[in-house]
Amino acid sequence: MEIIAYLIPISLLLGGVGLGAFVYTVRSNQYDDPEGNSQRILSDEYDDKPKG
Amino acid sequence: MTEALRPQLAACPACVAAPSADAIADASAPTEARLALSVPAVHCAACITTVEKALAAVPGVREARVNLTLKRALVEADPEVTPTPLIAALEDVGYQAHELDAGALSATETDKAGRELLMRLAVAGFASMNVMLLSVSVWSGAEAATRDMFHWISAAIALPTIVFSGQPFFRNAWSALKAGRLNMDVPIVLAIVLAVVTSLWETSLSGEHAYFDAALTLVFFLLAGRYLDHRTRAVARSAAEELAALEVPRAILLRDGEEVTVPVAEVAVGDLVLVRPGGRMPVDGEIVEGTSELDRSLLTGETLPVFAAAGQIVSSGEVNLTGPLVVRATAVGKDTSLHQMAELVAIAESGRSRYTSLADSAAKLYAPGVHILSALSFLGWLIYSGDMRTSLNIAAAVLIITCPCALGLAVPAVTTAASGRLFRKGMLIKHSTALERLAQVDTVVFDKTGTLTAGTPELTNLSDHTPAHVSVALALAAGSSHPLSRALVAAAEGADVAEVTDLREVPGYGTEAVWNGKQVRLGRAAWVGAENASVSAALTVSWLAIEGEAPVAFTFTDRLRDGAAEAVSALQAAGKDVLLISGDTTGAVEALADRLGIKNWMAEALPADKSARVQMLTQQDKKVLMVGDGLNDTAALSAAHVSISPASALDAARVASDIVLLGGDLSPIADALDTAQSATKRIRENFQIATLYNVIAVPIAVIGLATPLVAALAMSSSSITVSLNALRLR
Structure with a gap:
């Protein structure tokens, strides 16, 4: 059962990474325009680098 | 979103709610202008690109971003940029595009409370899954x-x-x-x-049952x-605020003979x-x-425009129809009659505050x-077994x-579904118990x-006139933007237009011109010389006078x-009493009531009469739905x-x-x-389901058979x- 000593921290860590990612997306206003986001994928305009 | 808009990572989750110092500094620094435009027509990926490109091409614009959900474009620009060139670029x-008042929008720009709830929901979801x-x-x-x-690991996750x-x-x-009250949150x-x-107590004693998962799922579902x-x-709220923000409060001031556009808040008493x-x-x-x-229809309900000339008193909210007016301000901002009437309404006791929601x-x-129940089972088990630990466990269960x-979940799940359905039909439910109250309505006013x-006139007797009269009237009407003239032009579309010369509009009276050497006039009765002609007082009339006729x-x-x-016939078919109460003249109200088949009507009602009538109906135990705009x-x-x-x-009416x-x-x-x-x-069904489930589960818990799994x-x-x-x- 020693495997648990690894598995539990790993599962917590993975969940925590997911939570952290979610917190980041909320903080950076990524849910403000769900409709726009789904339409923007279809746009032909590519931005190769982030806007400065 | 640019770097400036992105909130900095806060030191603790609770800090999210408080605006960081940087954000506040940003807002007060006048280094850039943030403008919001409502662009109702954007609906596709191509629209987004077109709009953003058009805006970005305007000199001084730093960044433009379309929000498709809100159908808005947010523009960051140099401080001297005004909305006018942006609107022109989009046209x-x-x-x-319409300019939106940033002040009225600010409340929804970042929905802090919603974001905070979402964050708590996410954390609860994460923890409950792991536990x-x-x-x-x-x-x-x-x-x-x-x-x-x-159990200890569960506790370590669950407690924070x-x-x-x-x-x-x-x-x-x-x-x-x-x-000193009890609400749903206390239990x-x-x-x-x-x-x-x-x-925790069980875990410290190496007990078998721990309810950490139950506590967390409970928090998750409730959140x-x-x-x-x-x-x-x-x-x-954001849609309602957008309506308010569309009316940008601007006024044109005359300062030393020059026209200056300023926010209404800057107008002082005595200004022109x-x-x-x-x-x-x-x-x-x-x-x-x-x-x-x-x-003045928004203020009084009268449809007939009122003549205005120098020396006359005007109140805010009235709409100027034909000629430019210069007004010396006697009351501004909070002192205007419009604002004071709106304030009175806010103080008045409203139907919504008397209503106790189903959830409450x-x-x-x-x-x-x-x-x-919980206290009784605790006492019962304490007397029966004498064991504090078992009794407490059962009380908790x-x-x-x-x-x-x-x-x-019973109420919010239903109201979300119902509000969504009505929103797609074009109705905005602003108040949380509005749906429940709407369901009880039996009288509609x-x-x-x-x-x-x-609120727009329609010509009724086009066929009574000779083609010559129509063509002259049309020529005269084309020279004015008065609502009656526009209605005439719209009704007689396609008819011949007479050749007239010297066409001019006399603000407040009508339009005149010369036709075949004769003077022709279209306008008020007194001005064209038709004071003595008789026509039903209920009707709105524009007179055409041709010299010699x-x-x-x-x-x-x-x-x-x-x-x-x-709407009226559907409501009547559904067995609701339909009433018509208006501030307009008896003739006009009677004509409309007849046309719609409304038997119960009241004309020339003052604002106080209207609310008195509604209150009287309420006292007769009627549940009144009021539909009004002014x-x-x-x-x-x-x-x-x-x-x-x-809309x-x-x-003030929308707010009320x-x-x-x-x-x-x-x-x-x-x-x-x-x-x-x-x-x-x-x-109600949801409450019954919840009760039914309690009826089955509670006895199991009381006799001590409930496990965390159950x-x-x-x-x-x-x-x-x-x-x-x-x-x-x-």
């Missing part, structure tokens, strides 16, 4: 030291999560207790706290209900304000120059019941099992001008709003059990009403009553049943 590429994983291991047979370790995620409940419960908090305390509730209202035709009076004042006609009345029954998980009628009358009636006839309706709107106003209504009709069509009103009734039925199963299944039942409404 060049084919999109109509559930550990609990499943325990339930499938983890023993002794392994089980203890799993509950402290963070449970805060909304703790706060609400505390404020209810401080006020919730008690259940959570008791579950955590007994579980989901809160979040749904919040979203529904946030959407309605120029009001162009089509503009709304920004202040109370006295006309010092110019003649025109004023449309359920909580009133439920909260004491649960507490008594009873509280957790009965906890209003399904009750917490309509206002006339601007509500049942569109008797004047002829072009009569107009107010055009019915789309769907008005359907300032003269606001008192009645707030006195009614529930109220609806069209074209005055801001519970539901805003976004489109021009009235027919959704009858649908809304149906939807509200089925929504209320679903809410609690988890029962809680999830009831919550899911309730949500599915709500979805049937879509």
Whole structure:
């Protein structure tokens, strides 16, 4: 059962990474325009680098 | 979003709610202008690109971004950039745009409360999934030291999560207790706290049962209900605010003979304000120059424009129709009659504050019941077994099992589904109990001008006139933007237009010209020499006078709003009493009532008469739905059990009403009553489901057979049943 000593921290860590990612997306206003986001994928305009 | 808009990472989760110092500094620094435009036509990926490119091409614009959900474009630009070139740029590429008042929008720009709830929901979800994983291991047979370790890890996850995620409940419960009341949050908090305390105690004694997972799922489900509730209202609020923001408060000041456009807030008493035709009076004042006609329908309900000349007193909210007016301000801002009337409404007791929501009345029954039940089972077991630990465990189990998980979801799930359905039909539900109140309505009171009628005139007797008269009238009407002239042009579209010379508009009176060497005039009776001609007083008339001939009358009636006839007949078919109360003249009101088949009507009603009538109906135990748009309706709107106003209504009227009709069509009103009734039925069903589940589960808990597994199963299944039942409404 020693495997648990690894598995539990790993599962917590993975969940925590997911939570952290979610917190980041909320903080950076990524849910403000769900409709726009789904339409923007279809746009032909590519931005190769982030806007400065 | 640019770097400047992105909030900095806060040191703790709670810091998210507080605006960081940088954000505040950003807002006060005048280094850039942030402008918001409403662009109702954007709907596709190509639109986004076109609009953003067009805006970015305007000099001084740093970044433009379209928000498709809100149909808005947000522009960051150098401080000297004004909205006018931006709107022009968008019109060049084919999109109509309106400026939005940043002040009125700021409240929804970042929905802090919603974001905070979402964050708590996410943390609770994360924690409950992990703890559930550990609990499943325990339930499938983890023993002794392994089980203890799993319980301790669960505790380590659960405690901080509950402290963070449970805060909304703790706060609400505390404020209810401080006020000496019981609300739904008190048993919730008690259940959570008791579950955590007994579980910790059990774990420290190497006990078999711990309820960490139950406490966390409870928090998760309840937060989901809160979040749904919040979203529904946030959407309605932001749409309502957008309506308010569309009316950018600007005024044109005359300073040393020059025209300066300033925000209305900067106008001082004694300033000279120029009001162009089509503009709304920004202040109370006295006309010092110019003649025109004023449309006062939003204030009084009268459809006939009023003649205006120098020396006359005007109040804010009136619309100038024909000629430019210069007004000396006598009262500004909060002192204007418009604002004062709106204030009065805010003070008046409203129907919504008298209403106890279904959820509240359920909580009133439920909260004491649960507490008594739990206390009794604790006492019972203490007397029977004498064991504190067992008794406390059972009391906690009873509280957790009965906890209003399904009750917490019962109302928000249904209102979310129903509000979404009505929103797609063009109705904005602003108040949380509006649907429940709408379901009880048995009497509907309509206002006339601007509500049942569109407020635009329509020519009624075109066929009575000779083609020559029509062609002359048309030529004269083309020279004016007066509503009656425009209606004439619209009605006679395609007819020949006479050749006239020297066409000029005399503001406040009409238009005149020369035709075949004869002077021709179209306008007020007194001006064209038709004072003595007799025509029904109920009608709006524009006279055509040709030199040497008797004047002829072009009569107009107010055009019915789309769907008005359907809405009235559908309501009558559904057995509702329909009343018409208007401030307009008896003849006009009677004609409309006959046309729509409304038997019960009242004309020349003052604002106080309207609200008195509504209050009288209320005292007769009628549940009144008031539909109105003007300032003269606001008192009645707030006195009614529930109220609806069209989007074209005055801001004060929209604020006073519970539901805003976004489109021009009235027919959704009858649908809304149906939807509200089925929504209320679903809410009641949900309460029954929740009760049924308690009837089965509580005895199991009281006799001490409830395990954490049973609690988890029962809680999830009831919550899911309730949500599915709500979805049937879509």
